[in-house]
Amino acid sequence: MTGASTHRSTSMLRRKRFWFGFIITAVFLGIFLARTDFGEIRSAFAGADYTLALAAIPIYFAGYWFRAWRWSLLLRPVKQVPVKRLYPIVLIGLMSNNIAPARIGELVRSYLVGEREGISKSTAFGTIAIDRAFDGLTLVAILGVVTVATGADVGVRGLGVGAALIFFAGTAALVAMAMSPSLVRGWLSVFFRMLPSKIGEKAESVIDAFLSGLVVIRNPGVLAMAGGASLISWLLEASMYYVVGEAFHLNAGFDAYLIATSAANLALSVFASPGGVGPFEVTTREVLVFFGVGSAAASAYALALHAILLAPVIVVGLLLVWSSGVSLKQLMGIQDDRHSPAPVPPSTAEGSAAEAGG
Numbered sequence: 569m570t571g572a573s574t575h576r577s578t579s580m581l582r583r584k585r586f587w588f589g590f591i592i593t594a595v596f597l598g599i600f601l602a603r604t605d606f607g608e609i610r611s612a613f614a615g616a617d618y619t620l621a622l623a624a625i626p627i628y629f630a631g632y633w634f635r636a637w638r639w640s641l642l643l644r645p646v647k648q649v650p651v652k653r654l655y656p657i658v659l660i661g662l663m664s665n666n667i668a669p670a671r672i673g674e675l676v677r678s679y680l681v682g683e684r685e686g687i688s689k690s691t692a693f694g695t696i697a698i699d700r701a702f703d704g705l706t707l708v709a710i711l712g713v714v715t716v717a718t719g720a721d722v723g724v725r726g727l728g729v730g731a732a733l734i735f736f737a738g739t740a741a742l743v744a745m746a747m748s749p750s751l752v753r754g755w756l757s758v759f760f761r762m763l764p765s766k767i768g769e770k771a772e773s774v775i776d777a778f779l780s781g782l783v784v785i786r787n788p789g790v791l792a793m794a795g796g797a798s799l800i801s802w803l804l805e806a807s808m809y810y811v812v813g814e815a816f817h818l819n820a821g822f823d824a825y826l827i828a829t830s831a832a833n834l835a836l837s838v839f840a841s842p843g844g845v846g847p848f849e850v851t852t853r854e855v856l857v858f859f860g861v862g863s864a865a866a867s868a869y870a871l872a873l874h875a876i877l878l879a880p881v882i883v884v885g886l887l888l889v890w891s892s893g894v895s896l897k898q899l900m901g902i903q904d905d906r907h908s909p910a911p912v913p914p915s916t917a918e919g920s921a922a923e924a925g926g
Contacts, residue, residue: 609864609867609868609871611864612816612864612865612867612868612869613868613872615816615817616815616816616817616868616872617814617815617816617817618815619815620811620812620814620815621811621812621815621816621872621876622876623811624807624808624811624812624815624876625808625876625880627804627805627807627808627811628804628805628808628876628877628880628881629659629880629884630804631800631801631802631804631805631808632655632658632659632662632801633651633655634797634798634800634801634804635658635699635703635797635798635801636651636654636655636657636658637651637797638699638702638793638794638797638798638801639654639658639695639696639699640654641790641793641794641797642695642698642699642790642794643681643687643692643695644790645783646687646688646691646692646695647685647686647687649681649685649687653684653685654681656888656892657677657680657681657684658677659881659884659885659888660673660676660677660680660885660888660889660892660899661673661674661676661677661680662881662885663881663882663884663885663886663888663889664676664885664899664900666878666881666882666885667882668900672899672900674693674696674697674700675693676899677692677696678690678692678693678696679899680892680894680899690773690776690780691780694776694778694779694780694782697774697778698742698778698782701738701742702794702795702798703798703802703833704738704834704837705738705739705742705798706795706798706799706802707802707829707830707833707834708734708738708830708834709799710799710802710806710826710827710829710830711827711830711831711834712730712733712734714823714826714827714830715827717823718821718823742782745779745782746782746783746786747786749779749782749783752779753775753776753779756772756775757772760772802829802830805829806822806825806826806828806829807825809825809828809829809873810822810825812869812872812873812876813825813856813869816865816868816869816872817865818856818861818865818866818869819861820856820859820860820861821859823859824855824856824859824861827855827859828851828852828855828856831851831852831855832844832847832848832851832852832855835847835848835851836848844874845874848870848874849867849870849871849874850870852866852869852870852873852874853866853867853869853870856869856870
């Protein structure tokens with residue numbers, strides 16, 4: 569394939585990703601607005617304690633410090649990198665996810681840590697894939713435990729049991745792959761040979777990177793610390809949700825915010841839109857309405873919470889990019905580099921709001 573045709577193909581793919589994300593945002597915002605009473609929302613905003621809401625921001629950034637620590641644990645077999653050097657990279661990656669589609673933030677992280685620490689970008693990408701798998705498994709575990717413990721009806725308890733089973737199955741699968749990566753690679757190679765050559769090569773590179781990152785979880789101590797860091801980070805984010813909820817006088821229990829945190833971020837791993845706009849608002853509101861919060865108050869809260877999640881990270885991320893001497897255009901265009909790893913598949917990404925909130 570010539571350079572010109574490759575560029576046209578990349579540009580077309582980028583446009584498709586943009587429009588796909590735009591359509592997701594439009595659909596979910598339409599659903600959100602169709603059930604919104606703007607007069608009541610104005611009243612909810614008018615009565616909010618914005619000083620308390622803004623005081624929740626440091627809690628959110630503290631949660632990402634623990635995710636940077638978790639990533640440093642996953643990188644140990646490759647190189648020991650201090651958390652203080654990884655934390656800015658994590659924030660820049662989150663900022664990138666918040667302003668661009670297709671989860672480019674994971675590519676940005678692998679690019680930056682590769683450039684700054686002299687680590688293979690593909691290997692770094694493998695640790696990031698595992699890092700995001702920890703997010704997904706932790707969120708599913710929280711959702712399972714809390715819904716089983718507090719579910720008011722059979723349907724909610726069933727959801728919790730299903731989530732718990734997914735957590736245990738996912739954890740078992742990761743451990744099994746870590747113990748026998750060559751066996752897994754052999755099984756998957758049979759499937760890859762059935763794909764078109766270009767797609768097969770790309771899929772192989774993703775799997776190879778993922779399997780290379782699994783080596784760290786063969787160490788039970790590191791696995792336990794990484795799991796603990798993941799749990800603390802998401803409990804801090806749920807605490808941030810709770811503080812903002814108190815600022816909007818929602819009077820919901822902490823269990824409601826734990827479920828809202830899990831459900832909203834898991835929804836964003838399925839419905840990937842820039843910054844999670846649309847899916848985040850709908851999921852957060854519906855969870856809180858289920859827990860007895862009025863629809864207008866829940867809508868105002870979801871809008872304010874998402875703004876608090878997005879705006880500070882975007883500002884801090886842009887400042888970090890500016891201070892690093894790397895251009896934003898360069899970071900947003902790294903998917904054009906044929907040596908860069910493929911994007912994280914939605915099934916392994918979490919995020920935040922795992923991208924927008926995590």
